[in-house]
Amino acid sequence: MDENRWLTDLKKRADQTIFRDVQFTATMEERVRQKVRPGTRWVTCSRKLALPGVVLTMGLLLWFGLPIQEERQSAQHEGRPSQQETQVPSLLPGGQIVEADLWKLSPSLSSTYHNQSFSYLGEKPVRIMTDQDGFYEGQTQRVIWLLNGDYAQEVEITAYNTDGARLSLGSYEVMDRLYDADGHFPSGIVLPEPGKWKLEVRSGGKHLGQVFVEVKKGIAPANRQLVGPIIQQYLEKESDELEWLGKQREMNVELLGVEAPDAAKRTVYAWVKISGSNSSALSTPMVFQIVYNGNAYQVTDFQIPEDGSNYKSSLQKLFPPKVLEQVHSRSKTK
Numbered sequence: 079m080d081e082n083r084w085l086t087d088l089k090k091r092a093d094q095t096i097f098r099d100v101q102f103t104a105t106m107e108e109r110v111r112q113k114v115r116p117g118t119r120w121v122t123c124s125r126k127l128a129l130p131g132v133v134l135t136m137g138l139l140l141w142f143g144l145p146i147q148e149e150r151q152s153a154q155h156e157g158r159p160s161q162q163e164t165q166v167p168s169l170l171p172g173g174q175i176v177e178a179d180l181w182k183l184s185p186s187l188s189s190t191y192h193n194q195s196f197s198y199l200g201e202k203p204v205r206i207m208t209d210q211d212g213f214y215e216g217q218t219q220r221v222i223w224l225l226n227g228d229y230a231q232e233v234e235i236t237a238y239n240t241d242g243a244r245l246s247l248g249s250y251e252v253m254d255r256l257y258d259a260d261g262h263f264p265s266g267i268v269l270p271e272p273g274k275w276k277l278e279v280r281s282g283g284k285h286l287g288q289v290f291v292e293v294k295k296g297i298a299p300a301n302r303q304l305v306g307p308i309i310q311q312y313l314e315k316e317s318d319e320l321e322w323l324g325k326q327r328e329m330n331v332e333l334l335g336v337e338a339p340d341a342a343k344r345t346v347y348a349w350v351k352i353s354g355s356n357s358s359a360l361s362t363p364m365v366f367q368i369v370y371n372g373n374a375y376q377v378t379d380f381q382i383p384e385d386g387s388n389y390k391s392s393l394q395k396l397f398p399p400k401v402l403e404q405v406h407s408r409s410k411t412k
Contacts, residue, residue: 181240204288215295223235232251235248240273305333309346322358344367345367347363364381
């Protein structure tokens with residue numbers, strides 16, 4: 079019987095013993111062949127010993143084969159991260175879970191309902207529809223809330239930011255269906271600081287859902303487009319405090335900040351340069367009050383810092399800290 083046939087018969091016999099689950103490689107077989115080749119007497123005896131011979135041979139296979147398997151398993155184990163390592167979330171020093179995992183911004187999605195397309199932020203049961211430019215610090219943002227599921231007739235909105243600030247945004251009565259939502263209601267939201275905010279909806283004192291949004295620094299494009307031309311037109315015609323500049327005026331208005339606590343009011347901070355027709359000029363920060371009069375927005379008042387020794391103190395009274403930094407920076411380059 080040749081070696082191949084003998085090994086095949088040996089494997090069949092081994093499958094009938096405790097070695098039936100052992101897997102053998104070509105290297106392991108070659109090691110057995112090397113043990114057999116020095117003499118044929120061992121092979122002949124193995125036919126007589128039958129099962130004891132099989133056990134002895136399998137012992138040889140295990141003796142020479144297992145170290146190879148163990149080395150391969152060890153190498154594979156070192157080459158890939160353990161299951162425990164891949165399941166553990168990223169942590170900050172002290173064991174705090176990474177902020178991004180907890181404050182992930184809500185996705186911006188689009189859908190179609192009865193052939194009408196609409197876009198929104200978040201996922202059911204709480205979503206919002208708002209201006210595509212998003213939220214800007216200290217400026218009113220009109221929002222339409224979409225609710226699904228089981229909720230009370232009146233809900234409460236609370237905002238939280240990553241610094242731990244909590245801001246109550248009021249209670250609202252839920253109206254009828256809108257698109258694929260079971261109910262909806264409009265609101266105006268003002269978030270005072272840039273960064274990530276969680277807008278949470280509670281119904282009957284219980285958590286219903288939330289939307290995560292990013293509040294940006296600066297002036298919202300809609301406010302910039304609104305207040306810029308209004309201030310420009312006002313300064314061109316103002317005849318009380320700016321009469322000394324003459325009637326023909328060339329000007330440049332650089333917006334520094336806008337506070338919009340509601341839809342009807344705006345406080346605008348700007349750096350204004352005006353060149354008059356009589357060789358006079360003005361370059362200074364200004365504060366404007368803009369109010370909706372029922373038909374249009376208009377400037378109702380403006381203020382300029384005092385001259386001389388009162389200049390710095392009047393600046394601090396007129397401008398909030400975040401705008402005051404821009405004023406100081408602008409003063410150095412004027």
